[in-house]
Amino acid sequence: MKKLINNAEDVTVEQLHGFGLAHEDIEVHSDPTFVSAVDGAQDRVAVISGGGSGHEPLHGGFVGLGMLDAACPGQVFTSPTPDQMVAAGKRVAGDRGLLQIVKNYTGDVLNFQMAADMLREDGIEVRNIVIDDDVALKDSLYTAGRRGLGTTLIAEKVCGAAAREGYDLDRLAALCRKVNIFGKSMGMALTSCTTPQNGKPSFDLPEGEMEIGIGIHGEPGVARTKIKSADAVTEILANHILEDEAYTRALPEWDRAQQDWVDVEVKDITFQSGDQVIAIVNGMGGTPLSELYTVYAKLAEVAGRHGVKIIRNLVGNYITSLEMAGMSITLVKTDEEILRLYDAPVNTPALRWGC
Amino acid sequence: MKKLINNAEDVTVEQLHGFGLAHEDIEVHSDPTFVSAVDGAQDRVAVISGGGSGHEPLHGGFVGLGMLDAACPGQVFTSPTPDQMVAAGKRVAGDRGLLQIVKNYTGDVLNFQMAADMLREDGIEVRNIVIDDDVALKDSLYTAGRRGLGTTLIAEKVCGAAAREGYDLDRLAALCRKVNIFGKSMGMALTSCTTPQNGKPSFDLPEGEMEIGIGIHGEPGVARTKIKSADAVTEILANHILEDEAYTRALPEWDRAQQDWVDVEVKDITFQSGDQVIAIVNGMGGTPLSELYTVYAKLAEVAGRHGVKIIRNLVGNYITSLEMAGMSITLVKTDEEILRLYDAPVNTPALRWGC
Secondary structure, three states, X not given: OOOOXXXXXXXXXXXXXXXXXXXXXXXXXXXXXXXXXXXXXOOOOEEEEEEEEOOOOOOHHHEOEOOEOEEEEEEEOOOOOHHHHHHHHHHHOOOOOEEEEEEOOHHHHHHHHHHHXXXXXXXXXXXXXXXXXXXXXXOEOOEOOOOOOOHHHHHHHHHHXXXXXXXXXXXXXXXXXXXXXXXXXXXXXXOOOEOOOOOOEOOOOOOOEEEEOOOOOOOOOOEEEEOOOHHHHHHHHHHHHHOOOOOEEEEEEEEOOOOEEEEEEEEOOOOOOOOEEEEEEEEOEOOOXXXXXXXXXXXXXXXXXXXXEEEEEEEEOOOOOOOEOEXXXXXXXXXXXXXXXXXXXXXXXXXXXXX | OOOOOOOHHHHHHHHHHHHHHHOOOEEEEOOXXXXXXXXXXXXXXXXXXXXEEOOOOOOHHHEOEOOEOEEEEEEEOOOOOHHHHHHHHHHHOOOOOEEEEEEOOHHHHHHHHHHHHHHHHOOOOEXXXXXXXXXXXXXXXXXXXXXXXXXXXXXXHHHHHHHHHXXXXXXXXXXXXXXXXXXXXXXXXXXXXXXXXXXXXXXOOOOOXXXXXXXXXXXXXXXXXXXXXXXXXXXXXXXXXXXXXOOEEEEEEEEOOOOEEEEEEEEOOOOOOOOEEEEEEEEOEOOOHHHHHHHHHHHHHHHHHOOOEEEEEEEEOXXXXXXXXXXXXXXXXXXXXXXHHHHOOEEOOOOEEOO
16 A cells, blocks of 8 residues: 555544644534635535545535635545534535535435434425536445435536525525536546545456446446547547436435425436537546546547537546546536626635635 | 547547637647637737647647637647747747747657747747756656656746746746746656557556556656545655755756857756645546545645645646546746736636636
8 A cells, every 4th residue: 555644543643633733714623524715704605515535625625715614524435424514614605504425325325314414404495406417327336326426516616606696595406406407427437445444445446447427436337348548438428428317316305394304306408409518527546637638639529519508518537436546427408597607706715616 | 549539640639629619719720730719819929839639628628818828739748839829930939039838858848948949030029948847757758857847838828927927038037937946846657548549559558557657648757655535645655755955957048149059958846835736636537526625625634734824725626648547737836926927817728717
């Protein structure tokens, strides 16, 4: 294992310590662990996310003006615990309530629900919206249903801007749900990755082979093939996303009338000719930026063949899997509302424009 | 070799094609190859840099408002050729002349000199300032004298802002020289890297070993040791930088009076207690962002022990070596002028604030 770490048990704490030192407008809290924007207190809805560590800059790197108010990092590839979300929620949520954006991994979904229940007992109104945009497969080792991938980042950006515009909690939850059904993602890996705790690769991926439909926890994908060209790989992922049929599933949401969690039927979109999208070509951590631009060129071409126009893009490492080599592609359909909110000012460690 | 590429010969062209598609305010030119900011034409001094590809986002990622007007990428780990700089210079330089910021690698220095000579024949006044901030060693496989590392990025930022403020060419060259003697860097690697052309690692770095004082072209460093903790590695690099004695050397500059290249004696600084610095913890491409924050925490502590205060920081992948795992540390002493220009607005693909 070749890592710039000290003790494997301390990696998350030590990394967060450095993160807090480097970014003076972010506070790092311990016992329980979360990060929050210094200008946290507010007369608007708060937005929180979180998940296992090892995916940096997600989520802590997106805390700040116009995006997340707080983020709760678990141990590497491990869900954060409800006490973290409760502490973060109490810190940043005011009278207008709290939106929790949750990637669809079983532990995350349950723990964010438990946190919501506890916060509600303290008088804070909470909505959880689950992001499940990975078109690679329907269930996985870590998830009932589709996994949460790059659409999470766009949901955090757009909902953070909407909260700043003054959206109330119901409207914000509806917006987040819309972003989720407008977004689809798929990933691939050239190499495995190694968690500090395990010290050896999460799975074997021999020289000459690649894995399609990979998750972000080193969990295997849907197909293993010989390594293909960047163009061929991009064609596979992009076509899978662009041709994915509208998919109906049930996602858990809090029902205020019933005072209970209920399964809400959600149907996502099929991309249509004429759609305008935000595209992410996301590096998994160990792939050079230059290779991601090769992928972007092909992605723009394939999207164009489908009549889909990329009008905004992010190319870089946003949702990583430690040092895994590989990438994921995300396309999120835009409308006037999503585009306006996406373009709004943001000032976080990992995403910054307009201010 | 596990890479997201098509043909090894085409990597640079294909990556630049994607880069141009992704960033609408940047133009990618071919025959010869360079990238330039769309708002290139100007009533101010132009600033250009360049060097081998494989170090992305350097330099193309720093083209844009408040930084570089153009960048000339060579093939992977190979100097760009003079025709590239000549074409870029003609494209972006107006009546007030052109500053070329050159990392100290033998090919780069010679080719930028040749380009300057050719541009001068076309009536464009040109100054070249060489950056040689790597304290690891005095000479290397690729360089007479110290190599150019992270101070290059700060020179590009500060000089880009100064050009926008209206500095004339002499004043801008003097500023760039000052940034160079105020900056010191040193790097290390946990793994080697593989150029697409070679298809195998540039050097061997077995499991359990690391290399201190590494360059950015896969060239070996100054010492190979067993892998140490992040804290121990950071202590070594930071102490080496912070305790490096002021170093006197000759760097080539154009002398207008003599109409010839002359060696100018340059003496850099020793950091002193009370200094305020900009710090870069730079990933080599294959190291997770989270590990860089662990390094940053220790760097801040070590600097503090020397009475040196980090007042600005960049933590991330800025000057990479393809997918190499490792990092480099750069400290640049600030004064009122450097800090004002560093804080000025910048809007490039890889560095953006204030606009």
